[in-house]
Amino acid sequence: MRKIHFFLTFFLVTALFNRLQAQDYKFAAGIRLSSPSPTISSAVSLKYFMNDRSAIEGLVSFGTRFGIGGLYEVHQLLGSAPNLNWFYGGGAYIGWQFNQVYSGPMGIVGLDYKFDNAPIDLSLDWKPELDIAPAINFVPAAFALTVRFVFK
Secondary structure: OHHHHHHHHHHHHHHHHOOOOOOOOOEEEEEEEEOOOOOOOOEEEEEEEOOOOEEEEEEEEEOOOEEEEEEEEEEEEEOOEEEEEEEEEEEEEEEEEOOEEEEEEEEEEEEEEEOOOOOEEEEEEEOOEEEOEOOOEEEOOOEEEEEEEEOO
């Protein structure tokens, strides 16, 4: 929990002391580092902005379970820092572990920060999952830090 507070403080302090331009990219890819309990835990992340507020994110998990998932996200500026957004959304996933199939919906809420003079995007989020199969199970311990390289 202390790590999450550290990263949240880092994002907010960075946003307050840097005057940065508005979000200027459409596609980014990177690595998501997460707690191991959700099906979509540590993963490869691909994020594409359909417009200045809506994005889709694809995740391919390589954690304790192999899985794929997709999210629709809505981004909004946080305060007066143009490169700091908060976002929310939802989607679904499917994963496999030991001949067992896991699937269900997932939600997401978090912070997203794009550096001005570097092609780097950072996200800190909470992505709870609700396993529908093989049994109903709510997985709330799904915090992550994502580092992405911005392509355009």
